[in-house]
Amino acid sequence: MTQGSAPSEQPPVSTLPWGESAGGLLPGETVLATGRFDLDSSLRFSDGWIVLTTRRVIADRPASATQPLGGSGPWTWTIGPHTRLDVQLRSAVGRVELSEGDRVVARWLFTPAKADAIHTIEDAFDARVAGPDGLTEPEGGRKPSAVTDDASGETDEKPAPAGRGLGDDGGGTASWRALFRVIAFARPHAGMAILGGLLSLASTTAALVPPYLTMPLVDTVLIPRQNGKDVPFSLVWWYLGGLLAAALAAWLLSWAQTWVLGWVSERIAADLRTRTYAHMQTLSLDFFQGKRTGDLMSRVGSDTDKINVFLSVNLIEFASNVMLLVLTATVLIWLNPLLAVLTLVPFPFVVWLIYAVRERLRRGFSRAAVAWSDMTSALADTIPGIRVVKAFAQERREIDRFVSANERVLEANDRVNVIWSFTGPVVSLISEIGLLVVWACGAWLVFTGSVTVGGLTAFLAYIARFYGRVESMIRMVPATQRASASAQRIFEILDCKPTVAEAPRPVKLGRVEGRIEISGVHFRYGAREVLHGVDLIIEPGEMIGLVGTSGSGKSTLANLVCRFYDPSSGSIRVDGVDLRDVDIADYHRNLGCVLQEPFLFFGTIADNIAYGQPDAPRNKIVEAARAAGAHDFILSQPLAYDSRVGERGGGLSGGERQRLSIARALLVDPRILVLDEATSSVDAETEAIIQAAIDRLVTGRTTIAIAHRLSTLRRANRLVVLDAGRIVEVGTHEDLLAADGMYARLYHAQMKAAEEAAASA
């Protein structure tokens, strides 16, 4: 082992990162791997190189070294027969240790960002040592690659149940009713809503003042002056002042009005979202089984937003338009009844036109909303299933699926645009013609002297306003229809009743003993009867193993005990109380569930374990993790219990996820435990670890365990064999083997399969 600074010999070729200053390579020496470290001895960021050659390690200043280092580096360490290079990365700081026998001679520190390159050095070193003479170049020695982001593997497979979306039908009156129901959500904010309405009225009135002031300005100031009368210019200032004040008032009022109504509508939309989501949470499992995630997401998200826009922008406009129309019409009639009647002539046409397109627009928007939901569903289906998509190389097909969903959105919107692009300009044309008629009539009236020029000017200014309002009201029609289509989609959810309904006067069970009596239970999914009269009594603390082929009704029975569904007939009693009479949430606090596909929420490991009891103290979380056999692997995570897991944060194996879900069940200390194929998705070795955790879990608890692999039910007090929705055998493992019935057949078939697998291995 030699070391020193910058040997003086200078071979012609140098592939070292330092160039000539490192002194280059020795004759016959080649570079095996190069990597960077990025921390110095005081843990400050400071980049340096480590180079492994066939003979030496050449590197910048290490964090620590056994012998003092002189000069400015790089330094070299010759590799001898007992030289070792170890890399360790367990925390945020990794270390590379070069040792001679048992003694560390130098150590470099690095952050996880450099881990990839550092590991290539380690690999190259090991491959070099493993070589036949210890000095050969390793085969396929990788170059230190650019550090890439770690692509995490595990994702949560959240199967989005396929099925039709919520139906969309209902006529025009239903759509208006839906909008009126939305208004009911304004009740908590009635004060602000009324204030907004008053402000609308005030700002509308203020906007009507200016034309009224122009009339005397023309008739008593400008025209007399033109005709040679002596009118002081100060009068002009008066009228201009009045006009400015009116404009300022209108501006201030409409500002306040927009703000107040925006405030109210944001709250209504937020309430709608909360109400819809909270209501969805109370619905029973079968609601979710028929729905696509994307459709529900779009209802809670985008549909409420459309209503918000309608309320904050369009409803204000609508209200102020109606008021303006009424006020303007009043002023017009007061100014000149004949002209006013002429002005109003085109109005019935406009009303008829709106009526004609309204329904078609609503249908169009409702189609557009459904198309939008389909598009969201395409996203919500494929993102959780992205591994399947990639594994089967179906990216192109998924893109096509999305494109066609998107095209349907486009098509639906196009259809609306076709109707709309025709209607808008027609209304403009009608109002232009109306204006021409008034001009003609007005000119004739001025000629005959029955109307002054100022009067006509003011009149025309009012008419312009009048038609402007009519047009803007027409523009609102699509927005109204869009909002009413959205409102209907939201109320479809709000109107769904949970099929597992809370009893009128629910019984609070508190902490149960765990005696379960199942008597005469039938259960139907739609028209298909899955359970045909099941009777079973499970004693407190007893472990029951449910056995049977797929489709025999095992999971259904477990779901009924969990009260995810109610039996079609017959009853399930816990501690003598019918489950239909109990307080569901209160009962569920007695229940622990470990399912085949453990679901982890986005959050830390500690959060996931404490899901059933968020205020659990840390020592209880650790205790549960220990009992579930999860403690050690949790400590090996980068932030131990505070490491983030969930949809994409993953990185945990199936067995590790399962142990977290067992810890979650253990923490709530349930009286009744349901294990639905808890070990079937993991390998045999992991199963042994999980089985030990489950054994601790079931002790002293009423347990219903479903397992395809019969060996996992060895601790069960009794095995219940189901076949086609009926109990066919009950007894211990030995009893049932002796009876030589269905269980014996299943058991022998599995044993035989296991033996064959062992023989062929």
Place this chain on the structure above:
Amino acid sequence: MNASDSTMISVASPEGWRIERHDHGRLDLVDAIGTRHPDVDVLRAFPVTAAAGPVAIIAADGGELAWIESLADQPAELRGLLERELAQREFLPVIERIEAVSDSEPSEWMVITDRGRHRFKVAHADDIARPPDGGVFITDTFGMRYLIPRELALDATSRRLLDKLS
């Protein structure tokens, strides 16, 4: 590099095991029955939510060797040794200034920390966490964490850049 690296330190715990610090900072744990576990690791079980909470000592292969509910209850010598070790292992640079944050995703950050200038990537807005007891924790794409102890103590530009993403 310094003198302490070449001298062995041994500290006993009231529970019967003792911990030895060897050259270059390597730790061994000798348990109550005298078995030596080389190259152990010290870590906090809740580094974010309860930094003062339980500490675990784990073997090189990941198995738990010792559990300390609270460092504050330990003898001063042991507590000092473990806290020094934790400080090194829980390398947590403190961001003093944010110089630039790219608009891309993952966003690229240029910062000045108490450990010098550094550049890293943040995958997602969720990686910028604000625990209830104050401070901002940023986790980069490699799982490295950075701390901003007091958001308000940052200069205006840094605060604006931080707000842009979180």
